[in-house]
Structure formats: C-alpha cells, structure tokens
Amino acid sequence: MTEARPVRRGGYRKGEESRQRILEVAIREFGRVGFTAATTRTIAQQAGATLPSLQYYFGGKEGLYRACAEEIAARFIAMTVDAAQGAAEALVAGAGDLRAELKRTMAAVARAMTGSDAAGLWGAFVSRELLAPGPAFDVMLEKLFAPGIDLIAAMIARVQGREEADEPARIRAMLMIASLTAFQSGRSVALRVFGWDDVGAAQLAAITAALDAEIDAL
Template sequence: MLNKTMASPSTPSIKPAAPARGARETRSGYAKGEGTRRAILAAALAEFGEHGFANATTRRIAQAAGVTLPSLAYYFGNKEGVYLACATEIVDRYVRQMATISAVDLTGALARADSAACRDHLKQLLRHLVQLLAGSDDALTWTTFVARELREQGPAFTILYERLWEPGARLLARLIAGVRGATTVRDADTIDALLLISSLVAFYTGRVVSLRTLGWDKIGDNELEALFAAADRLADGVSGGADS
C-alpha cells in the first residue's frame, strides 16, 4: 500500500502541466473525425439495408449523417467504399463480441474432443451470437444489411462470407463434432451447425414475426435471458445426431 505524504500548508501546490495546445487539438480532431466516420457508417447501414447497394445514394447517406458529400468521399472514397466499410464494421462487431472467449481453452477443447468443454464453448458461442443479433439496440439496422447481402450478393458478399459466415459455421461444426467426441468434422456436424445458425436468424431477419408470435413488444433483459436459455437447450441437443 502506498503511503501518502502530506505537504505543509506553506508548500505551494504543484498542478500537473496542462497538455500542449497542439496535443489537445490533435485529440479533439481525432475524436471529431471518428465521430463523423461513425455517423456516416450508421447512416449507410440503414440506407443500404433499406434500398440495397444499387438503389442507395451517397447523397441520402450524407444527409442522414449530417455531413457533406465531400466529407463522405474523404472518409470512404465512393459508394462502394462506404458499402465495404459497412461490411467490415459488421465483421469487427462480431470479433469484438467473441473476444471474451478464450482461444487457448477453445483450441485445447477441440484438440482433445473434450465433450463437456466443447459443449460449454458451444453455449458461450451461441449466447454471444444471440447477444450480437438480438441484444443490441442497433442490431436490426445492420442485420437488415446482412440479410439483403445474403439475398442479392453485392460487393460486400465476399467480405462477409470469408470473414464471418464461413469461419463461424466451421467453428460451430468443429464444436459440435467435439461435443460428439470426434476431432474430424462430418457433413452431419456442418449441417447441424448451419441449422443452429438459421434458428437464430429468426430473431433478426424475422424479428417482427418472432416478436409478434411470442407476444413480445421488444427484446429486453428478460427476453434476452429467455433466448440465452433457448441457446443452451440447442447446445445440449447436439450430443447425438451424427452417424458414428
């Protein structure tokens, strides 16, 4: 524990030096620039989700973000640039959401085909996906973007497939194989992984129908806990189902 030394009343207090003006301006400029960039991305996700890549306009994006067209061009270049940035932002959100899962523990569980450990990781992963897809206030905006990209396969399809959909499905399949005591992924494991993912899709691409069917006005804390419990049941249900 650190001891505190008390200065005598006659000792003048020494205030920490204030940051140089240039440093303050640099930080302020960065924060403002990042805020502008975020505003453009938010507006673009909504615009592309509603209208698709072909029918969206950078003018409407700029207006919704409260910026000028030159500002949008400064940060993203053109319409395709901001569209691809939207896809990258979605992948980054997924990565941030999954960051709490220990890669070391996960790798070890997969290597050992430790059924209990793989089931625990499968539950963690499904809960994170539920949180990502249904638990955030702006989830509907960016999941609409993803749903349209799935249907139309625009310029961002490759980014989303190679960095999000394919590795996510492969990881789920490996965990399902591990729950079943296998280190080799079979087609049945991959099919079950895809079915698990599609079961969660109902709460973003089909959110309106799902909420109305359940009689929910929104997905709040209690509703989210119910979805977590459902995700756990899905994970518990994959023990069998693959031919040995």
C-alpha cells in the same frame, strides 16, 4: 508545437465522429433500400456530412459499403470474442467441457444477433447481403460467416465424437446460427407471434435455453 497537439487531437476526434456517423447512417440506409438504390448523397445529407468528406473517408459508394461490412464484423467479433477464444482453446487442448463451451459460444452469438440494440440495424444489412450478395459479401464471408460456421461445426463434431468437422456438422452449425435470424431480421414476426414487446433479457434467456436444449440433444 505543443499548442498544436490539442487541435490535432480534436480534429482527429471530430473526424472519427464524423466517420462513425456516416457509417451508422449508411448501415441503416443500405439495409433499408439495398446497395443499388442507396445514394451517397442521401447518406451524406442524413449524416450531416458533405459528399467530399464521405469520399475522403471511404472513396465512394462501394468503399462505404465495404466499410459498413467491416464495421458490422468488428462489432460482432468484439461481442463474441471471449466465448470464441475459449472454445478454440478447448478444441486445441482437447480438454474441458466442450458441450458447455458450445453453449457459451452460441449464447454469445445469440446476444450479438438478437439481444443488442443494434441487432435489428445489422440484421437488415446482413440479410440483404445474404439474399443478393454484393461488394461486401466477401468481407462478411471471410470475417464472420466462414469462421463462425467452422468453429461451431468443429465443436459439434467433437461433441458427437468425431475429430474433424464434416458436412453433417457444418449443416447443423448453419441451421443453429440461421435459427437466430428469426429473432433478428424476423424480429417483427417473433414479437407478434410471442406477444413480446421487445427482445430483452427475459426473451434472450428463453432463446438461449432453447439453444442449450438443442445442444444437449446432440
């Protein structure tokens, strides 16, 4: 019994590595050509996996697509959870500097959307899903879009002296978040316009400073 445990652990580790490799390839392929044009055969080949293994992990094309959305949401949440929790706690307590918490939250969102190495990869997938909602739209709406807009809108409303998030606050929140897509899905345009080689630490600092100024003007 004890001799079999390392084998099982090794098998699980290899299985998880294979699953993650398929996800990485699938996010890129779905982002490149969209849900309809992408094929599980191509994804499996590019991931060095077999079609049966892809079906075993994800159940098929739609299951894989939804798993990609779940993966993107999980990574984004992991990158922003500390700031989001701090903001939520400040809202509940009704204490602290809410403007500073809003800045911290938007800085975390900016890092996740534009400053991470995977941002461009995620951006293509998310942009396609926003333009032509598919099987993953409900996943992203429930786990990313709606909670993010709700939290930021609540903070904007409170900073402006209102107790609850209203339509103007939600519109402002959506505009604030959407402005960052110019440096994510529109990264190539931003690089050309600003003469940047990449969106690195200095560029992210400039983006964050612009967000801070917008928040100061609320």
